[in-house]
Amino acid sequence: MKISKSGFKEYIRIYNEDEMFYKQLYEEERLRPEGFQDYVAGLDRNYIQNHALYVPAIHGKWLNYLKEYELFSVPADHIVIQKHNRYSPEYIHEHEFYEIFYVYEGTCENTIQSEKYACKKGDVCILPPKTQHNIAVFDDSIVINIMLKASTFHEAFFEIFTGNHVLSQFFSHIFYDKTENNYLLFHTGDDHIIHSLVEDLYIEYYGHEKYAETILKNYMMTFFCLLLRNHENHLESFLNTSHKNLDMLGVLNYLQKHYAGVTLKSAAEHFNFSVPHFSKLIKENTGHNFIEILKNIRLEKACYALVHTDLSIMTICEIIGYPNPEHFSRLFKKEFGMSPGAYRKSKIQS
Template sequence: MEKKEKIYSINEYIKIHRDKEKKFDKSRRPKLEEYIVETVNKYGFWVVHSYYKDTIEISLHKLPSEFDQRGYLHRHDYYELVYIYQGGNVNLFENKRIEMKQGDILLLNPNTLHCPYTLNDQDCMFNIKIPIPILENSMLTLLSDNHLFSNFIIDYMYQINKANDYLYFPYDPESKIAIIMETIIMEYINKNVCFQKVIESMLIYLFAELTRMYYKNNANTINGEQKNRTVADIIAYMNQHSSTATLDSIAEKFGYSPSYVSRMIKKHTNKNYVEIIKEFKLNKAKQYLESNDLPISEIISLVGFNDASYFYKLFKSKFLLSPAEYRKQYKGENATKNS
């Protein structure tokens, strides 16, 4: 396998990428544009799919085109983080338009209908595609104390606040955002050993910095927003403490009766307390199987199941494999990717 040459800066990468882009055969583009027009005319939007369901992808947005500026809305089957490295861009939504500038960041949930485009060849926008399972399973637990992002994810998971489709962060010269983003992009460009895990870790760091920046710049509106966050906060707490939480302990934590908490969860998520807790426990078991070699019996205990046979039944029903089969398949796939 030919060794890839190391790239030392984002600017170097952009130059190489743009040179390739200008030489690229655009003969297939009219077919794609025809498909987009037909689909939008029929459904009101089109869908952008990711080929990878368990890895984060980063791409440099293509050069400006007149077609992109017509405003054909699309959504994704992944979360998307948009970062303006240089210049700016325009993001059209159903009822809104955001003009982003250098250093700005936009995080969109998969349902968000939008149409982004750049205006000139110097504009450089990076798109970070985060698969739903990575953000909702692997990263949500690590974001449990970050209410801005954990609530954003839970809102999408359970459709609690349908209006909260994206988070927008204008550039703050006092923040560390640019340094973090450049580290993430360079990790992806050079793809060194463990780069995916480094990117996940850096995204947690990025979300923490963005939250600090948000609270600093929006101190006057935060108290009012937090009054309506109870359901999302309860579900975030359930995720963080899924191995030990009970309906009684959750009710005591938030100052409500158990029956009221139960009704609130069902009303806003269309699932009951038991269903959600089981979902969180199974996802954590999956993470343990992926990340270490602990005996399965120990994992069952760690995630809070008392009945091993019941756990095996639920796990196979959700993931279509036994825990041992899942671990073997996951490690085999990772070995193939890293070879």
């Protein structure tokens, strides 16, 4: 069946066979509990096995770990897209690939490490490998899951960051360091472009047409770029950190705004931490120390000013917080392999 863009909403709302099974199971357990055991006893075990369905009354509670080869059965496949089965029983699972889920309609409940979070329409959640989680949908809400091989995710997501952008450092720490149960949640709300792009991804995946894999990869790149362009300020991060009250994105945004004059002491005071403890938390949660982060922000601002303004290098130094031009030039040349003047000239000529 070919899915049309105009008929997508009607198509995705239709209950598939597995959803009908799960909905019946859900209603039997809650509406007719006295006869539920007899209902389970009469279920077709072969049907359940052939459809890979999960029935807690038969299988018990279990933690499922999915390896990439189990989902990406064809080696060339890099992306798998599915609608989350409504009414499917809750069970905690983890996997070695990346999962992105998008709340297309309604709401859902996302559980990570026994912590429950309510997600609403437009929410996009990015879950790294080895993150124990569960998604619960027990009404007509629609959640679309996008699974990517780890290598595909890294290629698509981190190609966006070509410099030392402070967010790239943050994401890199979340996704690459050996910490688990971290994830990112973007609130895109009624962003119709993101909504439409998710539809395009789903249609392209199930269309199985020529060059689908290449088109899907490019769609995902666009998807990530739009998330960061339009919803960088609508982002929550959930980090496996020893300090639950540290809003690391808030810290990074504060440094982005006050980079010219901020010091470790003033930033620690602003967030009500002692200097040593604040310094330790920054290192633990970003993989970089305060000086490195501040340097990268200032150099990023300097690069922009060199390319997009006619300000003198002396003025740029003062604006970004380096009163000593010689010190600035040394830092710049060490980072980019050329002087600020040469950098400006190379960008203008190109």
